[in-house]
Amino acid sequence: MMQTNLGRRAALLGAAGAASAFAIGGRAFAQTQPLVFGALPPLTGAGGPYGPAMLRAAQGVVEAANSAGGVKGRQIRLAFEDDQTNPDAGVRGARKLIDVDRVQALMGTWASSVTTAVAPLCWENRVPLFTVSGADSITLLPHQGHIFRTQPNSRLQITTGSNWLIAKGAKRVFHIAAQSPFAQSSQEVMTERFSAAGGSVVGFIIYESNKTAFRSEVDQIMRARPDTVVLNGYRPDVTILLRELFRAGYDGRRFTFAYAAPPAIFESLPNEVTNGLTTFQPSPDLNSTAFNRLKASFGSTDVDPYSAQVHDHASLAILAAAKAAEATGTGIRDAVRSICQGDGTKVDNVTDGLKLIAAGQAVNFEGASGPCEFDERGDIRGTKFRYDVAEGGRYRMLELA
Amino acid sequence: MEDWRDLVQVLLNGVMAGSVLMLPAIGFNCIFAVLRYPNFAIAGFATIGAFAGWVANAVYGWPIGLALPLAFLASGAVALLAEEAAFRPLRAAGPLTVAIASVAMTILLENVIRFGFGNDLRGYDLPILRDWRFDGIRVNPQQLQNTGYAIVAAAALFLLLGFSRLGRAMRAVADNPVLADIKGVDPNRIARVAVFIGGGLAGFGGMLIGIDTSIDPLTGFRVVLSVFAAAVVGGLGSIPGAALGAMVVGVGEEMAGVVLQPAYRSVTAFLAILLVLMFRPQGLLGGRN
Amino acid sequence: MEAYLVAMLVFAGLYALMALGLNVIWGLAGMVNLGLVGFVGLGAYASALLTTKLFWPMPLGWAAGAVVAAAAGAGMALIVARLRGDYLAIVTLGFAEVIRLVASNEIWLTNGTDGISGIPGPWRGDVSPQGFNLIYLGIVWAAVAVAFILLARLSHSPFGRVLRAIREDEDVAAVAGKPVLWFKVRAFTIGAAVLGAAGALYAHYNAYIAPEGFAPLLTIYIVLALTAGGVGAMRGAIIGALFVMLLLEGTRFLSGAIPGVSPVQKAALREGAIALSLILLLRFRPQGLIPETTRTKASP
Incomplete structure (x- = not known):
């Protein structure tokens, strides 16, 4: 009896495993560790009206990337914590994401105080930080290239x-x-x-x-x-x-x-x-479809600028991870500028971007919030x-x- | 302040602002008068009332005049539930223990609302009216109407306290619970009534705040410091005191923009508290210490 | 994972220090202080400004943080010592908001809502991030140990006994010839000093402070810690801080495991669960996890 039970369970597990491997394209290395990114939006407190949509935008991009086969066959997991619009809670959340989930990039911090508070953790642990915070002082921090701000200064x-x-x-x-x-x-x-x-x-x-x-x-x-x-x-x-x-x-x-x-x-x-x-x-060119695509994925409601930016955070991190020799924080940090500026093929979504990068082609990502080109301090530039x-x-x- | 009209305008603005603080402050003092503990969950009750009224008005299309009583009933019921389930068993441990529990309760209520409605800002289904102008002084008919609602609710409470058997019993318990008990007034029943009315007024006031702004899970929290200040300035436990205190704080906060800086609005509430307490530690209309 | 655990223990130590400070004011002298985050903020700003603007050495900055907060505590106590508990709760709450607003608006001094970044930490940058974490863990818990020993002795000294007598019945203590106001002011000052020191240590651990960090949320956590541990007992303050940290961080993992709810609902469940735990704890263990054991406390 026990024997048959075990056997049945094993068979079920095997079937489930096969099904999931099939679902993601049946790649041989589907079993490898997923690539983890972290989101730290405000879900409670003063930033509460903004955070949930920001998180949804990032999740949408990760889903799209996963159904496109992930990054070099690795699936992507988006871990998230609520920063409570408070630097104390934000730092504890960032610690958890960095030390427990071992995220390779952090995105979607909103309040300038939270961003500035978690920034030292990011550069010390070599995790790039994508943010929408507006305070000019943020990109002046000694962040060694780890901060990317999609909100124009x-x-x-x-x-x-x-x-x-x-x-x-x-x-x-x-x-x-x-x-x-x-x-x-x-x-x-x-x-x-x-x-x-x-x-x-x-x-x-x-x-x-x-x-x-x-x-x-x-x-x-x-x-x-x-x-x-x-x-x-x-x-x-x-x-x-x-x-x-x-x-x-x-x-x-x-x-x-x-x-x-x-x-x-x-x-x-x-x-x-x-x-x-x-x-x-800030806005992309009119012919950019990224914004309209995001709008469609949000259903009837329209997209706010922060969600558009976090959509781009997730896209940049994923494409940079695909481009980098190693999908680590440092690899992503160094690869970001190579996938969003230059004369590569213009792409505005991760599905196309991942395909082109896998084929060894250069890409230039244009996001839902703008052309996403960064100066040496990590500030966005040339945006319309x-x-x-x-x-x-x-x-x-x-x-x- | 180049003109006397500017001064009148600021005073008028202060009265408008004060009248929406008035009901939560009265609710706070109503509970304090009978149960002798500061119920910090008043912020949560205000938010509950605002949302109950919103559901009635914006979802089911009730007029504001009907939605307001519903806000009263809903937040009163929640306050009563909180009292019976959470606070009453703690009374023996002292008023401060209950006060701390009420801080936790307000966070709990905020998150119950958040769980159900999310963080989005919502507005009532209500046209926004232009101001009336009298010789350069502007008055908004809607805010005037809100002030009217607040005064009606406060007046109803005064009438209840002053002229009904229940009101006399409540005042008796507030004055001396032991004596009231001897005279055959059931203090537990009176406590329940006080909590229901106090929570209800907070919710009624919460909805008035919502009509004047917009609502989200933090609606009550935004005004709570001003409400406490109003209650303390007027004298803890004093119902007329709360009404007066709300006006003092309302006018003080609007004056802040003129005398101090608008960025220091909340500071005026604190200064009002300090000033009053320095000269009258029991508050403006507080009787006993 | 280890780095995370160490960091949370550092935070727990900082919370424990704050709870100890609060315990002197509230637990011993019976004065409710819902503005404790204001004193924490004063200590943090004092030390951050002195070390970053005037380049004071860190230990001196920490001491200055304690002194500034103590001075503010003494002033506060003089004004509010004769107020009843419920008034005191509201006045102190307002005080903390004033501190936060001043820190936001007096940009020339505090750098406003931008906050102060780049606050130095001992050997930060010279050692690995985890090395720094461990060093700070040692510093914070050493501070907790020192504060605990000193305050426990204080609590059992004649001074502590008078404070408890004042807490139980101010009039009796006054009739017995004790200068009640003077005792209260001293207790408030000592407690505020500990809060200020905790704030200073907090600033140098995070390397950054901003007015938003000193919002009422932190006050609630510390009050929760003290109530959970047991108001009055110094050991209770420490146990309570550890308990609160376990609650804050544990709910993070629990809420992550709930299926079928949106992220906002998870966040709401998490904060709601923290609040509910406090209510349940008060309900079923109103004396806290570590009840105070003293002879002066008469049983009702």
């Missing part, structure tokens, strides 16, 4: 945004910013840009984020009579500010970062409030920005520049 973003606003005729701008690593530097850039162009920043407020009332702040904006308000915060605050500006009857231009008003904002604000809101974000305007509960693209 905040000076570049605000300079680009200011220039666009100037071109559109903005003269009197009000800057309202959450206290953040880039509030002050953004203000310096804006003052410089606008006064050079004959306009001015007529008011500047740094507010405390995560409060529920900003009426007196909006009064200050109204008194300054700006033709444009730049909202430099995150979703919960920007939602309240947009509502208050509408109530106060503000009818000038409202301009904000796409991450502060992602498409999901139409769920929490009626259209008459959002209509006319202009957002901007797209400008959208909200109309009737959806975004319509105005311009790509």
Whole structure:
């Protein structure tokens, strides 16, 4: 009896093993250890509205890569931990991913404080870190090439945004910013840009984020009579500010970062409030299909800039691992620039990329968030920005520049 | 402050902000008055109320006027459940043990909401109205309406406490539980009523906050420090004190933008606490120590 | 795996140190301090700034962290010592938020929300990452041992007995001729010094501090540690810190094993489970894992 039981179990196990080996293409080395990557997005705390979609984007890429046969026949596993939007919890999560899961790359950190806190662990353990954090100081850390930031550095973003606003005729701008690593530097850039162009920043407020009332702040904006308000915060605050500006009857231009008003904002604000809101974000070329593909994989909801970036984090790590002689942290770090810049064949997804790399061809990855080219510090460069305007509960693209 | 209108505007903004803090603060003090422990889970109750009202309004299409009582009932029931299942057995260990447990409870409730609804920000199904303007001073009809709801709820509680048998019994227990017991008032029953009403008011207030902003699992947590400040400034256990304290804190926080910096909004709440406690350790309207 | 375990033991040691500091203020003197993360933050910032800006040697920075936090504790105690427990809880909670806001906004001093990076660690960079981990493990647990021995002696000294008498009944202690305020201020100062030292050690282990790190979350963990271990007993503070670390990290692996729920739901289950454990622990073991055993505590 016992004998038959064991026999049956062994047969079942064998069948299951055969089935799974078949499912991934029946490669002979399907049994080798999977390649592990780590994601550390905020699933709770202030970053909670962003983290889940970011993680979903990374998981989607890993699934696609696995059904394309993985990296040199190795399947990929994506381990993840919640950073709780808190550097203390983030460091403990990163320790677990690095020391227990033995991840070869870490991706999807959101809060600048979490990124800066886990960065030393990454470079000490030779694990590249892909991040969306905006603080300019991050890529200035002594990271020995381990940090790749897909979010354009905040000076570049605000300079680009200011220039666009100037071109559109903005003269009197009000800057309202959450206290953040880039509030002050953004203000310096804006003052410089606008006064050079004959306009001015007529008011500047740094507010405390995560409060529920900003009426007196909006009064200050109204008194300054700006033709444009730049909202430099995150979703919960920007939602309240947009509502208050509408109530106060503000009818000038409202301009904000796409991450502060992602498409999901139409769920929490009626259209008459959002209509006319202009957002901007780094973007790939229009003919890039990566963004549309990601959008399709997300179902009906639209993609926010952070998810697009984390989609690219996972793609870069996977393609670099395929390209590198050894799929280790150092190998990936050194290979990233060889798969996302240069004259290789342009690819925008891991399926095609893995195929080409396996065939020994050079590739140049263009992601859902932009062309993904990094300078020597790990900052993104040469990215284009797209400008959208909200109309009737959806975004319509105005311009790509 | 170039103009007297600016001052009036800030005061008005403060009253609006204070009126949404008022109900959670009253709820907090209502529970404190009878059970003598600070129930930090008030933040969780506020979030529960906000979500219960949202489900009724945005999913089932109930008008706000009907969704608000539901928010009251739902958060009141959750508060009662938390009290009976978790806090009551701890009363013997002292009020601070219960207070610590209530901190844990608020995290638990936040995550129950997160488990069910995720982190997305949600808005009620409600048009957003433009401000009315009177000689340059702006008032929002919706916020005025919210203030009205808050005042109605607070007034209902005052009437209950002042003119009903139940209210008299509650005040008796709050004043002296032993004496009330001797006089035949069941303190456990009164405690349950106080917790239900306190939790319910927190949820009602939570929904008002949600109407004015948007809701997510952190809705209650965002205002909780201001709510505590309001309760302490007014005097722990004092219901009129909580209402007054909420106004002081509301106006103080709006003044912060003018006098201090907007980035120091929360600091004004703390300064208000320190100032009041230095001169009146029992709070503005707190009777006993 | 070993590196991870060592790192978590370092964190547990830091939490234990914080729980010990809190235990002097809350456990012995009976003053609730829900703003402990504010004192931890003060210690961390003091040491980080002095070592990175003025290049003080690390041990001096750590001592300065303790001194700054102690000074703040003394000032705080003078203001709040006569407040009742429930008021105290809220005032201290507000104090920690003020510290966090000042650290966020006074950029000239604290570098604002950018935080301070590159805080030196002993022999960091000269030895392997795991070597540094082990060195720090030794330093932190040596600090825990020293604090434990000193505080345990303090607790059994006449000073400690008076504190417990004040905790049990302030009026009786006052009638017995004890200067209650003075005793409370001293207890608060000592506790804050330990919290500040813990913060300083914390800063030099992580090499980075930012205002967001000193959010109420950490306070909750430490209060949880002390309540779990047993308020009043110094051994309890250490056992409790280890227990909390086990809970924080254990739930990580447990929630990872739950099938059929989304990542957000896993995260919610994990945080919810941590909170629920505390409630259950209080329910079934309100005196903590290591109850305080003293003659002064009268049975009700």
